[in-house]
Amino acid sequence: MASSFQFLLLGSSFMYLTFVSLAQTFHSPNALVFPITKDVKTLQYVTTILHGTPLVPIKLVVDLGGPFLWTDCASRYASSSSRPVPNRSIKCLTAKAHVVGSKNCLSGAQKCEIFPENSITRLGARGELVEDTIAIQSGDDSKAAGLTATVVQQFLFSCAPPFLLNGIASGAKGMLGLGRTRISLPSQISSALGTHRKFTICLSSSEGIMVSDQGPDHGSFFGPEISRSLTYTPLVTNQGDNLLPEYFVGIKSISIEGKRLSLNASLLSLDGEGVGGTKLSTIVPYTMMESTIYATFIEAYIKAASSMNMTMVASVAPFSLCFSSKGIESGKSGQKVPVIDLMLQSEMVKWRILGGNSMVRVNNEVMCLGFLDGGLNPRTSIALGGYQLEDTLLQFDLGSSMLGFSQSLSMMQCSCNSVFKFDSWPVEPL
Known part of the structure; x- marks a missing residue:
C-alpha cells in the first residue's frame, strides 16, 4: 500500500x-x-x-x-x-x-x-x-x-x-x-x-x-454560428445587505403554446431579502416551481397537451404529470410536445424550452414533464434545473452582469457533448 x-x-x-x-x-x-x-x-x-x-x-x-x-x-x-x-x-x-x-x-x-x-x-x-x-x-x-x-x-x-x-x-x-x-x-x-x-x-x-x-475571441471556442446565436438578458441581484451568490434572471411571464399564464407577479420578482425570483441551478436536477405557480403551469400544460391528443398516464415519481409516448413524434429537438416560453425583460426576449428539455423519458412507453412542485414557501419561486439547462450554451458575464443563452443546440444539429473533446486529458480522479 x-x-x-x-x-x-x-x-x-x-x-x-x-x-x-x-x-x-x-x-x-x-x-x-x-x-x-x-x-x-x-x-x-x-x-x-x-x-x-x-x-x-x-x-x-x-x-x-x-x-x-x-x-x-x-x-x-x-x-x-x-x-x-x-x-x-x-x-x-x-x-x-x-x-x-x-x-x-x-x-x-x-x-x-x-x-x-x-x-x-x-x-x-x-x-x-x-x-x-x-x-x-x-x-x-x-x-x-x-x-x-x-x-x-x-x-x-x-x-x-x-x-x-x-x-x-x-x-x-x-x-x-x-x-x-x-x-x-x-x-x-x-x-x-x-x-x-x-x-x-x-x-x-x-x-x-x-x-x-x-x-476577446472566447466565443469562437464554440464556433461563430453558436456564438452569434446568443440572446442576452440581465442577471438580477437582490439589493439587501447580503448579496446572493446565485444567478437569477428576470422572468416577466410564462406561456405554453403561445398562451400566457396568469401568475402572481410578486412571486416572479426577487426581493431585497433574496426571496422569490428565478435562479439557474446545477444542483436541482429538474425545474422546481412554487406550488401556486406549479398548479397554474400544470393546468395550462394539460390543456395544451390535450389539444395535441397526448394521453395522460399514471405518474412516475418524482414526476406528477406523465404521458404515453405512443404516437408522439420526435424531431431534432426532442418530442413534439407543447412549447414552453419564459418571457424575460420583454416579450421579444424569450427562453424557449422544447421537448428535449421538458420531457423526460422514463421508459419506452412513458414520458414525464420534467417540472416539479417546490412547495408553498420556497426561498426561490422558480429554480431552473439542470435538465432544462442541458444542450444550451450559457455565458455568464459577471463584469456586465449579463447572461447570454443560446437556443437548444439540437436545433443546430449540435450538442454540448460534441462541442469539445478531451482526448488529451487522460488524468482520472483519485
Whole structure:
C-alpha cells in the first residue's frame, strides 16, 4: 500500500513539473476548459481539477451558485503548498465580505473561518479558509494545438468536515462554486490572470464543458454560428445587505403554446431579502416551481397537451404529470410536445424550452414533464434545473452582469457533448 502511494506521488510530482513547464510556455491561453460529466445515479454534474503540491486530481460537484470551492481536506494527502489564511488578513476579510454567513466568525480565532455548505443536503459547517495551487486545462481557438495547462497559485478554498460529503456523487471530494463572489472559481481565475470575469457552461446528459474566458475571441471556442446565436438578458441581484451568490434572471411571464399564464407577479420578482425570483441551478436536477405557480403551469400544460391528443398516464415519481409516448413524434429537438416560453425583460426576449428539455423519458412507453412542485414557501419561486439547462450554451458575464443563452443546440444539429473533446486529458480522479 505504501509503495503504491509513493508511486502515485512520484507520478504526480512528474506531472506537476510538466504542467509548470507547460504553463510557463503557454503565455496567453484563449480559454481554460473544464470537462463536466453527469453522474447517472445522483444527476449531479462533476468535474476534475488538479490541486496541491504535488498536483493530484480532485473530483468536485459543480455548483453554479456556490460561493467558493470546498473540499474534505482530512481525506486527502498533505499538500506542501497548502497554507492557512490568517484571520483578519486582507484575503480573509475579502472572503468574509462576499460570503453569506461568514461575517460573524469568532474574533479571537487565529485562522480564517468561513462556512461551506452542501447545497444538496442544505447542511453547513464551520470551515477553514486555505490557499493552495491548482492547475486547469488550457486550449486555443483552433483546437488543433490540443490542450496544455495553466497553474494558479494561492487559490483560496475552504476545508470542510467529512460529513458534508454526504449526498454528493461517489468519489467527489467537495463542491466547486461558480457563484457571484470574489472567491468563486471564475472570480479568482480572472483576478489571477487579469482577464474578464466571464465563463461559459454547456451541460449535457453525458459529457459537457465549462470554459473560463481568456480573451476577446472566447466565443469562437464554440464556433461563430453558436456564438452569434446568443440572446442576452440581465442577471438580477437582490439589493439587501447580503448579496446572493446565485444567478437569477428576470422572468416577466410564462406561456405554453403561445398562451400566457396568469401568475402572481410578486412571486416572479426577487426581493431585497433574496426571496422569490428565478435562479439557474446545477444542483436541482429538474425545474422546481412554487406550488401556486406549479398548479397554474400544470393546468395550462394539460390543456395544451390535450389539444395535441397526448394521453395522460399514471405518474412516475418524482414526476406528477406523465404521458404515453405512443404516437408522439420526435424531431431534432426532442418530442413534439407543447412549447414552453419564459418571457424575460420583454416579450421579444424569450427562453424557449422544447421537448428535449421538458420531457423526460422514463421508459419506452412513458414520458414525464420534467417540472416539479417546490412547495408553498420556497426561498426561490422558480429554480431552473439542470435538465432544462442541458444542450444550451450559457455565458455568464459577471463584469456586465449579463447572461447570454443560446437556443437548444439540437436545433443546430449540435450538442454540448460534441462541442469539445478531451482526448488529451487522460488524468482520472483519485
